[in-house]
Amino acid sequence: MNNMNAQLNLPPPLELTDFNQITSRLDEAINATLEPKLDALVGKQVLFSADEKQCSPMEGWESKNCFASINMIPAINEPSIVAAIDSSCVFIGETVEGTIYSAKCGVALSCMGKPLMHFKIGPMLFYINDDITSSSNIDERLWRFVLFDTATAKRMVRVRIERAIQNEVCKFLTNAIILVDGSLKRSVFEDRLNGFNNILRNCESNGNQLVGISKTTRLKILDQLASSLMRSKGACYIDVSAVVRSLVSNIVGKPLLAKLSNDGLVLRVDVLDESMESVGKLIVNDIIANGYPETLRLAHHISIFSTIDVTCLKGFILSKFGVREMMSEDIRAKLLGAFL
Template identity: 30%
Template sequence: MTFNLKEGKRIKTNDIYASFRNSIINEVFLNEKTQLLKEELIPNFLIKLSDFSMKTMRDSSSNFIQASPELEFDDEPQLCLNIKEELSEPIPIYPNYKDSTIIAIDVSSIKIGETNDGVICAIRGAVVWRKQGEVNFFRCGPLIFHITDFIIEQLYGNVGVKALEFPIGIVSRLRNLLERFIQGNVCTHFKDSIILFDGSLTAGTPDNPTNSLTQILSKAKENGNIVLAISKTTKIGLSGVKLSELLKNFKGPCLLDIDESIRSLFPNHPVQLLGKVYATKLSAKGLSFRLDVDRKVDLKETIDSLGKLIVNDIIDYGYPDTLRLAHIFSSFTASDVIGIQRFLSKKFKIQIVPKINLRRILFGPFGNPMEVS
């Protein structure tokens, strides 16, 4: 299947700060019906926070950045469960040939390096939508942050800072703020569409408050959209079988309700499951994935939406291609990181130096970072 791929605007790394004011993304989407102003995809307060945090570089006592080999920060934590009980029969998913717009959203974060005062990271989001075989996308960012006490005070005040794992908790908070903002505006401006989120519909942590996701799901339903959250990775197992292998013996696309099995294990857990949890396989030879759907969406509507998804999107290994593209366009490559480091070096007159790897110095080839401490 061939399709056209269009990008609203590409961002050059050495124009990052100028882009904040002018053209991080285009004024409008290509489709008249989905006009999203650029300030509606990146919250102004995040742009200002990025700008202010980077100004602390000028006041820093550091004249160098330690380039770190650890690049991407981990995704959201996954539940590690092995549920041992009888499973119901999977429900077949049949193709629904009604035209439907498929929109996918993903946000990535990456570590750029370290200073004497903190950590430099970058976040970037992507929105990809497919309609009648044509694919369009926009990148939102990158936004660069110098994570110091300044950022912590702006995000949390003096409450709960000690409980945060620095800098992962802070970066997770920044990434989630951008992701929820993009999700909310996409759910507001698109109508009668299928909107794909990366991850699950869980909330209730300091960096992922429940109220924000609840409002997003409410706005999506109000506009006739269906939100399908698909997890790339999960540690849920049922009857001793990994979820990714759970439906391999079922010949076609199907859906398995595992909501009660999971929900019953967390009656008083602070993390809330705002979606109904399924295992789904979207192609005959594909893997199965965890799927979360708004609890206000009934089973018939869920199956109907999945039927539209497998017709209107390309499904590769059981995973929607639109969501795969959103991940690719939001992710940072090694070249991106080098470019940002080069930009910072010129902008702030600082030197980029490799980070000292104590494990490698002490243990040589046995200091592999993948080993268990």
């Protein structure tokens, strides 16, 4: 308390007027470093967050400054297999030298609006430590970051697994639509054998067409452009290549904002062909529910982990590798209270 008095230059004992003065000075300091600007909210449309999850307005934003050409997506009634690929990765545990992760991948196929098959790959276990640096074909400085950051490590595992499966699918399918979750762009985590360039070559050799679909975007300008699509009828798109390329690097192909069905949501869709043939075939050969391909939805659901999955993996590690489980505690809950 003595240190606090010296810093704030307040004579003891503190009285109510002193607390008012402290509050006033703190308010002034905060407003000086970051103005609230709440007066600018008057009359605005507001989309409130639901548990900090990203949402989109059902009727779109009122936009006066964003103008773009809307193009229709012609349906191409030609049989083509649609193969969707998605994956997930979870943190399982750690040792003093490394970390344990598990990954699953889902693949779903359809043709002419009918599901053909789906299957799950995994769960697979990976122990990430210094010993596998030499076999990873990844920059050593980046690998160090992978070792110490769980989110980066999970991203690396997903990229490598998805690229490997995408590459193999592109090899054994012909004249197919290969759907991937997310945008089409190169990653620093790719390995040489299954890099994006190899995937593109295999697609071209077998007549396959690669399409990337993103459920959300972090680019605010795209949300504004999407509003005009939401009010349009039928399957349609806006070419946003110029906008995306000015803000994001490593993009492959042509980024679009697209609505794949009349009542669908607007998605970010990346294609490689200028003719939009791949998307025209997609809306015929897949089931499009709420504007999202059913194969990609199914691939997502069969690749995610349940609590039981994680518990079983921990039991498998205990029984298979003779590890000794350490007692643990939630540091945040211990310090701040279990009710938080």
